[in-house]
Amino acid sequence: MDGQRAVARIEENFELLDAKTGRTIADIRGIYIFTFTPDSRWLVGCGGTLVERDSEHKTVIRAWDSRTGQEERTAASFQMRFPADICFNAKGTMLALYGDCVFCLYDWHGGCDIIRGESRHNEKWYHLAKLFFTDDDSYLFARGYSTQEGNALLRLKVMDPEAKFELVKGSTGATVAYSPSLPLAMTEIKNKTEVVNMLTGESTPLRGANMSGPFAFCNQSKTVLFRGDPPDKIVGYDLNSNIPVFVLDAPDYFPRNIFVLPDGKVIVTADGRIIGWELP
Numbered sequence: 001m002d003g004q005r006a007v008a009r010i011e012e013n014f015e016l017l018d019a020k021t022g023r024t025i026a027d028i029r030g031i032y033i034f035t036f037t038p039d040s041r042w043l044v045g046c047g048g049t050l051v052e053r054d055s056e057h058k059t060v061i062r063a064w065d066s067r068t069g070q071e072e073r074t075a076a077s078f079q080m081r082f083p084a085d086i087c088f089n090a091k092g093t094m095l096a097l098y099g100d101c102v103f104c105l106y107d108w109h110g111g112c113d114i115i116r117g118e119s120r121h122n123e124k125w126y127h128l129a130k131l132f133f134t135d136d137d138s139y140l141f142a143r144g145y146s147t148q149e150g151n152a153l154l155r156l157k158v159m160d161p162e163a164k165f166e167l168v169k170g171s172t173g174a175t176v177a178y179s180p181s182l183p184l185a186m187t188e189i190k191n192k193t194e195v196v197n198m199l200t201g202e203s204t205p206l207r208g209a210n211m212s213g214p215f216a217f218c219n220q221s222k223t224v225l226f227r228g229d230p231p232d233k234i235v236g237y238d239l240n241s242n243i244p245v246f247v248l249d250a251p252d253y254f255p256r257n258i259f260v261l262p263d264g265k266v267i268v269t270a271d272g273r274i275i276g277w278e279l280p
Helices: none
Strands: 003-009 013-018 024-028 033-036 042-051 056-065 070-080 082-086 094-100 102-107 113-119 126-133 137-144 150-159 166-170 172-178 184-189 192-197 204-205 214-217 225-226 233-238 243-249 256-258 265-270 272-280
Touching: 033 082, 033 265, 042 082, 042 094, 056 094, 082 126, 094 126, 113 214, 126 172, 137 172, 150 172, 166 184, 225 256, 233 256
Parallel strands: none
Antiparallel strands: 003 013, 013 024, 033 042, 042 056, 056 070, 082 094, 094 102, 102 113, 126 137, 137 150, 150 166, 172 184, 184 192, 192 204, 214 225, 225 233, 233 243, 256 265, 265 272
């Protein structure tokens, strides 16, 4: 969701929607994962196709004009059966993709040339997800998995060709949210919800509230949002004072995702519905 457009899953396919009216702009077929470019110009998705001549599965990066819903670009094709996560940097110049134990970083404006590509045989980490670039493109954050650490928060020095994903914090939960402006992540660590500094590995537990994912940062990362108790409430929690400061009601719904739009609106997807609020 980018504030103007949204994507909803309808059975095995997706629909590109006008976020304000709910009008369907286009049916999107044949993709598993998607994201918007930072300028909201393109909806970019990845899907698989079977190449008959060698019976290999290929993943294709495709782009749709978010205003018209027309597919305009096929950016790259490579050997991968199931893409797992995809994200852009803030400038929209680099695209990170992970799937089938293969991590790739692409130059989007240069036609998706591979900047770097790695397989699990060069890494100790598996099942990367929740990819996220820092504002200055110096790091890519991720959630990964290893047999020693279980789920863990990781970081990668983007432009260092010799760098590997390194451990920031181990034994984390599966749900992760990143600050859009600070090197912070929010996740569960040994059944406690904590805010983790992704550069130092230091973490601060949040107290005084029942907290569970999904999570989101807002108010210049001074406040975090999470599903409350009962679960049809979204709680705003002030990081400076370490206390809840407001509650948003979503009666009879179970929030699955929380998005904070650039204009400050909070959007929640819940039980097949999209619900929105103005931040207090």
